[in-house]
Amino acid sequence: MAWTKYQLFLAGLMLTTGSINTLSAKWADMFSANGCKDSPEHTFSHPFVQAVGMFLGELSCLAVFHMLLCHDRRRPEPKMNTGQSFNPLLFLPPALCDMTATSIMYVALNMTSASSFQMLRGAVIIFTGLLSVAFLGRRLVASQWTGILVTILGLIVVGLADFMSGHKDDSHKLSEVITGDLLIIMAQVIAAVQMVLEEKFVYKHDVHPLRAVGTEGFFGFFILSLLLIPFFYIPVGSFSNNPRHVLEDALDAFCQIGHNPMIILALLGNTVSIAFFNFAGISVTKEISATTRMVLDSLRTVVIWVVSLALGWEQFHGLQVLGFIVLLVGAALYNGLHRPLLARIPCCASMVEEEEEGNPAERTRLLDEGRVQEES
Structure with missing residues (x-):
């Protein structure tokens, strides 16, 4: 099925932003x-200030949600599904996970390359899969276990690439590159906990995604923002x-922005893009599929x-x-x-059907994407 102009626009917007x-950060x-x-002049090394800017971008989604809601209510027949009423504190645990994981990743981004940063974030698949089995009672099919093992192999290859290139990199010491890579993988453990918490406690309340x-x-x-105060003294x-060698020197960040206004352009790029x-x-x-995303x-x-x-x-x-190819696989x-490719091969079609039927959660996802028809 051919994509509409609006769907192409959304895909392009997601890819670009x-x-x-990552590039602006x-x-x-x-x-x-x-x-x-x-x-003295020094590099802009303020990961927690950058994380605050990212959360400001996420917070703006709440404003967008209410704008869309107001616009929808003006229609003769409102169509927007606002979801069930819920306690906002339900979002506190996943928000704390998001805050911790994001802050760690911005620290790591100072130590390694942008491409390795983005590739190593693929580790979230491993921990999300394992935690969903342990805490959500989900049963992974053979292809998902294979995907986890292949992802581990991909992470090893990317890590080796960073180890070998770290000897030639003038901007980062080898020890910094390795530490940065390990921090990114550690952050994915926390990000996986966030996803499991969201699925277990948040999504069952049918909360609008922008509101979430x-x-x-x-x-x-x-x-x-409040934690920036004690961070200033640790x-x-x-x-x-940073010059004072504290966990985060927000005042130094603002002074650097004052001396070099181009920094605020990069920070705004990060906030607006998120x-x-x-x-x-x-x-x-919503418009295409989770797989396309x-x-x-x-x-x-x-x-x-x-x-x-x-x-x-x-x-x-x-x-x-x-490493990237292996991670992609x-x-x-x-x-x-x-599965769509194997389903076209006669000898593999029955295997794909058995795999989907044996995994109710996977079947639900496919139903949502419109790939299989619900039996009447």
């Missing part, structure tokens, strides 16, 4: 400027790159990689190509992208 989100990390009290994202953004923005030694990315992602799932999310890794190479932010490494197997 998703790529800008990395761009901000590459700026240098003087800090407060005429401190916005509510989590609300908690993340205000809690992390010494962390050489682990931090808002549009969430909107586009939700719309792609996964494919576009994989494609933005390619965009980030190509742009980083073109701008000279990182060097080409053949192992990264192999792992994600495809886990998300069932192989």
Whole structure:
């Protein structure tokens, strides 16, 4: 079935804003400027300030939700499904997970390349699958277990690529690259906990996606903004790159922005792009399919990689190509992208049907995407 112009627009918007989100965050990390009290010029290393900006972008989704709701109510026959009433505190646990995972990832982005950052985020498949089995009682089919194993292999290949390129990288020490990669994988454990919490406690209340994202953004923005105060006084030694070597020096961040206004452009790019990315992602799932959303999310890794190479932010490494391909295969197997292809092969069609019937959760997902017909 051919896509409509609106569907093409949504796919393009998701791919573009998703790529800008990571690239703008990395761009901000590459700026240098003087800090407060005429401190020497130093790189903009403020991951928690960047995380606050990202949550501000998510919070804006709540404003968009209410704008759409007001517009819908003016119609003669309102069509917007606002979902059930719910306690906003329901979103606090996943918001805390989101806040922790995002902050760790922005710390890691200071230490490694943008492309490796995006590729290693694929590790979330492993932990989401394992946690869903342990806490949601889900039964993974053979292809999903295979996808998890292939993803682990892909992570090893990307890690080896970073290890080998770390010896030649002038911008990052090898120890920093390895630490950054490990932090990204650690963050995916927390992100997986967030997804399991959302599925167990949030989605069953039929909350509108924009409202869900916005509510989590609300908690993340205000809690992390308050935490910037104690972070200002917590010494962390050489682990931090700000002049005072504290966990986060928000004042130094604002002083650097004052000395180099281009930094605010990068931060705004991150904030605005995350808002549009969430909107586009939700719309792609609704208008096209969840599988298409996964494919576009994989494609933005390619965009980030190509742009980083073109701008000279990182060097080409053949192992990264192999790692990305392996990760892509792992994600495809886990998300069932192989099934439509196998279903066309007579000898494999029955195997695909048995796999779908043996996994009720997978069948529900396919029904939502319109790939199988509900029996009357």
